[in-house]
Amino acid sequence: xxxxxxxxxxxAHAEKLEKAIATAADLAKHYNVPVCFxxxxxxxxxTIAHSPAEFGAKLEKFAKAEGTKRGIKASSLVKVSxxxxxxxxxxxxxxxxxxxxxxxVMASHVPGLPEHIFASNAGYLAAHxxxxxxxxx
Amino acid sequence: xxxxxxMSPDGAANIIETDYQIGQDxxxxxxxxxxxxxxxxxxLISGLTIVAFVFFTLAFQNSVGPLFNDLxxxxxxxFDWFFLSAANIFVLVCFALIVSPLGKVRIGGTEAVPDYxxxxxxAMLFAAGMGIGLMFYGVSEPISHYSSSLAADAGTADSWAxxxxxxxxxxxxxxxxxxxxxxxxxxHPWAIYAVVALSLAIFSYNKGLPLTxxxxxxxxxxxxxxxxxxxxxxxxxxxxxLFGLATSLGFGAEQANAGLQFxxxxxxSDVSKVFLITGITAVALISVVAGLDAGVKRLSExxxxxxxxxxxxxTLAGPTMEILRxxxxxxxxxxxYLPSLSNPFGRSxxxxxxxxxxxxxxxxxxxxxxxxxxxxxxxRGRTVREFITCVLLIPSLVSVFWMTAFGGTAISQIxxxxxxxxxDASLELKLFIMLExxxxxxxxxxxxxxxxxxxxxxxSDSGSLVIDTITAGGKVDAPVPQxxxxxxxxxxxxxxxxxxxxxxxxxxxxxSTGFPFTIVLLLACYATVKALMSEPRT
Numbered sequence: 001x002x003x004x005x006x007x008x009x010x011x012a013h014a015e016k017l018e019k020a021i022a023t024a025a026d027l028a029k030h031y032n033v034p035v036c037f038x039x040x041x042x043x044x045x046x047t048i049a050h051s052p053a054e055f056g057a058k059l060e061k062f063a064k065a066e067g068t069k070r071g072i073k074a075s076s077l078v079k080v081s082x083x084x085x086x087x088x089x090x091x092x093x094x095x096x097x098x099x100x101x102x103x104x105v106m107a108s109h110v111p112g113l114p115e116h117i118f119a120s121n122a123g124y125l126a127a128h129x130x131x132x133x134x135x136x137x
Numbered sequence: 138x139x140x141x142x143x144m145s146p147d148g149a150a151n152i153i154e155t156d157y158q159i160g161q162d163x164x165x166x167x168x169x170x171x172x173x174x175x176x177x178x179x180x181l182i183s184g185l186t187i188v189a190f191v192f193f194t195l196a197f198q199n200s201v202g203p204l205f206n207d208l209x210x211x212x213x214x215x216f217d218w219f220f221l222s223a224a225n226i227f228v229l230v231c232f233a234l235i236v237s238p239l240g241k242v243r244i245g246g247t248e249a250v251p252d253y254x255x256x257x258x259x260a261m262l263f264a265a266g267m268g269i270g271l272m273f274y275g276v277s278e279p280i281s282h283y284s285s286s287l288a289a290d291a292g293t294a295d296s297w298a299x300x301x302x303x304x305x306x307x308x309x310x311x312x313x314x315x316x317x318x319x320x321x322x323x324x325h326p327w328a329i330y331a332v333v334a335l336s337l338a339i340f341s342y343n344k345g346l347p348l349t350x351x352x353x354x355x356x357x358x359x360x361x362x363x364x365x366x367x368x369x370x371x372x373x374x375x376x377x378x379l380f381g382l383a384t385s386l387g388f389g390a391e392q393a394n395a396g397l398q399f400x401x402x403x404x405x406s407d408v409s410k411v412f413l414i415t416g417i418t419a420v421a422l423i424s425v426v427a428g429l430d431a432g433v434k435r436l437s438e439x440x441x442x443x444x445x446x447x448x449x450x451x452t453l454a455g456p457t458m459e460i461l462r463x464x465x466x467x468x469x470x471x472x473x474y475l476p477s478l479s480n481p482f483g484r485s486x487x488x489x490x491x492x493x494x495x496x497x498x499x500x501x502x503x504x505x506x507x508x509x510x511x512x513x514x515x516x517r518g519r520t521v522r523e524f525i526t527c528v529l530l531i532p533s534l535v536s537v538f539w540m541t542a543f544g545g546t547a548i549s550q551i552x553x554x555x556x557x558x559x560x561d562a563s564l565e566l567k568l569f570i571m572l573e574x575x576x577x578x579x580x581x582x583x584x585x586x587x588x589x590x591x592x593x594x595x596x597s598d599s600g601s602l603v604i605d606t607i608t609a610g611g612k613v614d615a616p617v618p619q620x621x622x623x624x625x626x627x628x629x630x631x632x633x634x635x636x637x638x639x640x641x642x643x644x645x646x647x648x649s650t651g652f653p654f655t656i657v658l659l660l661a662c663y664a665t666v667k668a669l670m671s672e673p674r675t
Contacts, residue, residue, distance in 0.1 A: 012160075042613050043245060043252065043342065043517050047160040050152060050345030051246070082252060084614045086428030 002033050002132075006101035008092055008121075009037045011048045011058060017107050020136040024105040025070040027134075034073035036099040037063040040084050040091050052080045075099075089124040096131055103132045148248025149673040153344040153355060157363050163610050171618040176610035179368055183375035183608060184626075190380070190646070191630055194639040202642040209499075209645035212652045214487075217495035221481035223655045224498045227328040228479075230662050231525050234335075239666070240522030241674035244335075245342040251518030255527070256441075257434050258515055262528060263535070264437035265511045265599045266330055267322065268444065268592040269385065271539050272585065273392065276567040278321070279544025280551070280560055283314030285489075297488040300477055311548055315467040316474040318544060321494065322536040323471065324529060325479070326501040331528040332658055333509025336665040338516050338524070343672055347611020348514065350374045350506050350657070356664045370657065371607050374506035377650040378607075379623075381504055382600045383630040384644035389593050390414045390635065392565035396586050399569050400579070411632055417590060418628030421597035425620050429515075433598050440591045447584050448542055454575040455546035456553075463545045468537055499651030502658060510606070511599045514613070520675060547571045597624060 007024045009017060028035045041048070041055040049055035056078040067074030079095045081087045096104060108122035126133040164177045175181075194201050213220065234240055243249055251258070282299055285291065287310035291302020299317040303309035336353045346352035351367030358366055390413040397403035424432035452460050477484075484490055516524055550556040550571065562570040572581045601624040602613075608623075609615035634640045 043249075044348050044514070044611075044613050045159055045341055045345045046612060046614065047158060051147070051342075053147060083429035085617050085620075086426070087430065 001031050002027075002103045004033055004099055004101040004103075005035045006092075006096050006099055006104045006131075007035055007037050008095075008104065008106050009039050009059065009062065011039060011055075011062065014062065020105055020107040021066060021070070023134065023136050025066075025072050027103070027105065028072045034075060035063075035067070036101055037066065037074060037076045038079065038092065038095045038099065039076070040079045040081050040088055040095070042082070042084055043080055052078060089121055089128070092121070092125060093129050096129065101131060103134065104129065105134045105136060108135045108137055147250070148243075148246040150246040150343040151671045151673065153340075153346060155346070155355070155360060157360065159347045159611055160609075162363070163612070172616045173619065174609055174612060174615045175619065176371075176608055179371045179375070179610070180608040182368065183372045183379075186372065186376060187379055187626075187630065190376075190643065191633055191639075194642050195633065195637040198638055198642070202639060205642040205645040205649070209496075209649045212649055213495040213499050214491040216652060217491045218481040220495045220498040220502075220651070220655060221479060221490070223502075223659055224325045224329060225479050225481070226662065227332045227658065228324050230666070231324075231328045231331050231529050234666075234669070235522055235525050235529075238674060239669040239672075240525070241520060242339075242343075242669050242672040243518070243520045243675045244338045244524060245517040247673055247675045249342070249518040253434070253515055257438060258519075259527065259531070260437040260441035261434055261515050261599075262330075262508075262512045263444075263532060264433075264440050264592060264595040265508050266532065267326065267536075268440060269389065269589065269596060271322070271444075271536070271543075272568065272589050272592060273564065274318075274322070275539055275543035276547045276559070276571045277564050278318045279314050279540060280547055280567065281314075282317040283310050283544075283548050283551075284560060286310035286313045286317075292485075294485070294487065296486070297492065298486065299489045299493075300474070300484070300486055302486075307552055311552070312466065312470040313474065314548070315463070315540065315544060316470040317478060317489070317493075318540050319467060319471045319537050320475065320478045321497045322540060323533040325498065327529045327532045327536075329498075329501045329505050329658065330508050330512060331525055332662055332665070333505040334512035334516065334528060335521065335524060336661040336668075337510055337513035339665060339668050339672070341513065341611075342517050344668060348510065348613065349607050349611040350510070352611070353657075353661045353664050356667050357660060373650060373653060374510075375604050375607050377503045377647055377654065378507040378600055378604055379627060379630065380643050380647035381507065382596060383627050384634065384640050384647060386414055386417065386593060386597065386627065386631040387635040387640040388644070389589065390417070390631070393586065393589055393593075395563070395565040396569055396582070396589070399566055400582050400586065407636060410635055413590075414628055414631050414635065417593045417597060418624060420594045421601065421624050421628075422621060424594060424598040425601050425624050426617060429602065433595060433602070436591060436595050436598070440588060440595060443584055443588050443591070447581065447588065448539060450577075450581055450584075451542045451546055451572075451575065454577070454581075455542065456549045459549055460542050460545050463541045464538055467541050467545070471537065496648070499648050499655075502651040502654045503648050505654065505658065506607075507600055507603050510603045514602075514606075521669065543568070543571070546575075550574055597627060600627065 039059040059076040063074045063076035079091045081091045122135040285298040286302040290296045291298040291304040340346045340352040341348040351362045351370045354362045390410040559570045601620045604623045605620040
């Protein structure tokens with residue numbers, strides 16, 4: 001049914017991702033497909049890493065750990081964005097194409113007023129991405 | 138931080154290992170429906186200080202206004218030698234870096250590739266750096282220096298002429314006037330920007346420290362920069378940037394209003410000015426929400442094309458041969474007068490040296506945290522040599538050409554055609570009065586007005602990005618409502634000062650921050666050279 005499942009990851013809030021990753025792992029096992037963890041960063045030093053290279057290493061480690069823990073085939077992909085607060089959605093769509101993912105499983109927060117002004121990432125992707133999106137609340 | 142993970146950026150770089158985690162002092166919270174990720178206490182202190190300053194300026198105008206102005210005049214007059222010497226040092230440091238082996242260090246590590254093409258990069262650094270100033274002073278400043286140099290009192294204590302002036306000698310006055318103007322818009326301002334931008338870029342992209350002004354001081358203060366020393370430096374940067382932008386926006390609205398009245402008969406009124414500030418802020422908001430690439434960069438590129446067209450038009454429609462010859466003569470005059478114009482000691486042109494040069498240097502320096510930080514952010518992947526060539530030499534040459542075309546045409550109108558109107562016009566109208574003598578006046582003037590407005594938009598949106606980054610402790614991925622807040626805040630401060638009076642007073646205050654920042658920049662030179670020496674070269 002699917003080729004690859006993409007799971008966007010915010011390494012700064014990895015603890016909030018448990019439900020989304022568990023869902024993705026279940027689907028991956030069910031369809032016997034790999035999971036690709038995607039992280040978006042800037043070239044500037046941030047909370048998680050000093051550089052994209054370090055960010056990539058951390059994400060790879062995270063993906064490996066999740067793969068072993070959940071018994072799935074896991075890989076990682078880093079995308080560097082000039083302005084991730086704005087370009088995140090667009091970057092995730094590019095990442096899906098690069099990872100050849102046709103299903104994204106992503107965590108979302110409870111929608112509130114700002115979503116009427118600034119669309120939530122999951123909401124934007126569900127509306128605009130050329131692949132399937134499963135939003136986990 | 139895990140040990141087994143390589144922290145290097147692209148290719149080799151000598152990262153600074155510190156236990157400080159970017160964002161560790163941040164407050165992540167929600168106010169109403171909006172998520173926030175702000176530095177504690179820089180965000181709050183700078184916001185409150187700005188509100189307090191606006192409040193006191195409005196409430197006690199009669200005493201606060203003169204106080205701020207006196208402070209500015211006192212600083213630029215008493216410490217003129219300091220501003221002039223410091224700016225000379227920045228130029229020398231830049232040239233030394235171009236020719237030294239340190240020029241081979243690459244921003245972002247040995248293997249880093251540039252984030253932006255030359256055209257996009259150049260457009261952004263020009264739009265942030267001085268686009269707006271060139272629009273206003275391109276015609277007026279050459280005329281001012283030319284007239285004061287030519288006047289009979291040139292060389293006396295009352296004169297505002299540069300150096301000894303050239304009383305009665307039109308050709309010499311023209312050369313001196315152009316050289317003095319180019320001096321204020323050439324190597325020195327761009328060297329100031331280059332020093333700040335380079336240090337921030339190296340400490341962030343190569344050393345792994347957060348993109349805030351305090352990071353530059355890590356080699357000097359060590360981990361203490363994360364404490365109050367750093368808070369003070371960052372708060373001062375936010376203060377200078379916000380007041381610099383807001384007061385320019387206020388004055389810009391007055392000037393744009395005058396231009397619109399001249400062209401289309403718009404009434405000059407508070408309503409028109411508030412309308413202009415609101416309009417500029419609204420477009421800046423759209424740009425800031427569209428992001429760096431789709432917003433700021435695209436607008437900067439549009440502006441660069443428009444500015445190039447206007448420059449080309451003035452060159453072709455104006456005295457073309459005179460301008461082309463003038464480019465060479467002015468460049469030679471600049472080189473000839475540079476040593477005496479930049480000499481900090483033993484000069485008798487007090488009015489010019491303190492009122493023009495020293496004021497300009499303080500002004501550029503007070504803008505440098507903003508412009509420097511913005512340039513730093515978009516300069517990854519360039520070598521130091523490439524960086525300084527593009528931030529120092531090429532913009533200086535563009536300034537020479539711009540001043541030659543706009544100022545040279547105006548002076549030629551005065552000297553050859555006896556067109557006195559351009560000399561008599563008020564500052565904000567000089568550009569349009571000059572364009573009146575050229576064909577297609579309406580179109581050219583309209584392009585001029587659009588350029589002024591869009592340059593304000595690009596300053597406003599890049600300024601909001603910079604303030605947001607500083608007040609988020611160096612994070613560039615803070616929630617979008619924060620940058621929206623700063624863009625609106627800047628517009629509100631501009632409107633409050635415009636309606637309540639006090640634009641001049643707070644601009645003087647913003648320029649006064651040039652003094653502490655000169656010390657900051659001198660230390661930054663030392664820290665940067667030291668940092669570069671530990672970097673691998675490509």
